[in-house]
Amino acid sequence: MALEKSLILLKPDAVQRRLCGEIITRLENKGLKLIAMKMLQVTKELAAQHYEEHVEKPFYPMLEEFITSGPVVAIVVEGPEAVSVVRGMMGKTNGRESAPGTIRGDFGLSRQVNLIHGSDGPEAALREIGIYFQAEEVLSYKSSLDEWVCASDEL
Template identity: 90%
Template sequence: MALEKSLILLKPDAVQRRLCGEIISRLEKKGLKLVGMKMLVVTKELAAKHYEEHVEKPFYPLLEEFITSGPVVAIVVQGPEAVSVVRGMMGKTNGRESAPGTIRGDFGLSRQVNLIHGSDSPEAAARETAIYFQPEELVEYSSSLDSWVCASDEL
């Protein structure tokens, strides 16, 4: 089992709706370890770097407008198969189609105003993390709870 890191962005709607604490709490309760966190406003340049594969697509201007519309909270979590775990917790992109119990299923009604971004692969997580965090901003640490979250052969 792979111990992975994943980048999460709590988007401007999550910040404005004051859902950050609830979402972070869910991540921690799942057993994921926070290893980096900061609040920032995404610039147009940063948005283009993050969403580089979408810049030429017709929906990109709306995506850029939304992600730059207010502060976001950037988080790096770590855990076994963190990328797929986070993706499952997020739910489908469209909150109306997301299952209850997922972040978007419980708090979202929109396809675009959808609260949270999570890396879609370990490779994307590494690329995206480097966009938002310097290596020294990530903190590696052990916790006395680690053995209560996963068996030693899973970490």
């Protein structure tokens, strides 16, 4: 099993609705380890860098307007298959279609105002982490809980 890192953005709606603590609690309760976190305002330049594959698409202006509309909380988590674990916890992009028990299923009603971003693959995670964090901001540490979260051959 691969120990992976994933970038998570708690988007402006999560911050404005004061859901950050609830979402972070879910990530930690799952057993994911937070290894970097900060609050920031996404600029148009940062948005274009993050969403570079979407910049020329017709929906990009609305995406940019939303992600730059207020502060976000950027987080790096680490854990076995962290990318797919986070994506499963997030639920479908559209909160109306997302299963109860997922973040978007429990707190979302929109496709565009959808609370959370998670990397869609390990390579994307590494690229995205590099956009939001300097190498020295991403910490590596042993947790005394690691052995109670996963068997040693899963870490």
